[in-house]
Amino acid sequence: MQLLYATTYEAILNATAPKVLVNVGCDIDRITKLLKYCTEHGSVLHVVSPTSIESLEELQHKYNENLIIHEDLGLNALPAIKQVEFITLDSDYNWYTVYHTLLTLQNHTTDTHKDNFPVTVITNTGWPYGKRDVYLRPECIPLAYQQATSTGGLIPGKGKPNEKEGIFQGRAHAMYEGTPRNGVLAAIEDFIEQSPLHFRTLLLPGAGGHGILIPESLSQKK
Numbered sequence: 001m002q003l004l005y006a007t008t009y010e011a012i013l014n015a016t017a018p019k020v021l022v023n024v025g026c027d028i029d030r031i032t033k034l035l036k037y038c039t040e041h042g043s044v045l046h047v048v049s050p051t052s053i054e055s056l057e058e059l060q061h062k063y064n065e066n067l068i069i070h071e072d073l074g075l076n077a078l079p080a081i082k083q084v085e086f087i088t089l090d091s092d093y094n095w096y097t098v099y100h101t102l103l104t105l106q107n108h109t110t111d112t113h114k115d116n117f118p119v120t121v122i123t124n125t126g127w128p129y130g131k132r133d134v135y136l137r138p139e140c141i142p143l144a145y146q147q148a149t150s151t152g153g154l155i156p157g158k159g160k161p162n163e164k165e166g167i168f169q170g171r172a173h174a175m176y177e178g179t180p181r182n183g184v185l186a187a188i189e190d191f192i193e194q195s196p197l198h199f200r201t202l203l204l205p206g207a208g209g210h211g212i213l214i215p216e217s218l219s220q221k222k
Contacts, residue, residue: 022078024088
């Protein structure tokens with residue numbers, strides 16, 4: 001995270017100078033670094049997480065003027081956050097969550113002005129969740145959008161989860177990889193295909209992979 005922030009995140013923030021930032025998820029290291037940017041530039045960071053975390057409460061006391069915490073799911077909280085210019089999505093790594101979060105941002109953008117879609121960083125676009133759903137909160141995903149699942153671990157190059165080996169044992173993983181509406185990267189691809197907006201898309205390897213959506217209008221300006 002430190003190297004990624006020092007290169008990609010800092011470059012994006014320095015180029016776009018956002019005043020309203022959003023982090024969906026609770027990576028404290030990334031949140032702390034984004035707050036440092038906010039204090040130096042008079043910006044505000046909205047952190048969206050459905051669970052209360054003690055370290056977040058500590059940051060609230062330290063960065064009271066620059067931090068707003070929303071104890072909710074991203075899909076519920078985002079419509080109420082206005083003028084978002086930069087957002088990181090690092091929450092439930094499945095097609096439904098990512099696709100509909102991007103749709104929410106798009107709908108809010110087209111209701112105002114098409115140039116307002118925020119620069120969006122999305123985690124876990126590579127293996128294992130780029131083309132395979134995981135349901136960290138399955139009760140929040142409509143059944144119609146859930147793949148058949150297994151709680152087995154994941155092994156590179158192996159199709160189905162393994163009940164005895166692999167990483168992330170115990171998570172609700174999609175049984176198969178690469179099927180329609182399955183995985184974070186698939187959600188990004190499907191979103192871009194339907195969107196009336198145009199994007200420059202960057203895919204970065206390492207640490208599960210990161211995808212960056214930059215509105216074409218903004219990339220031309222910067």
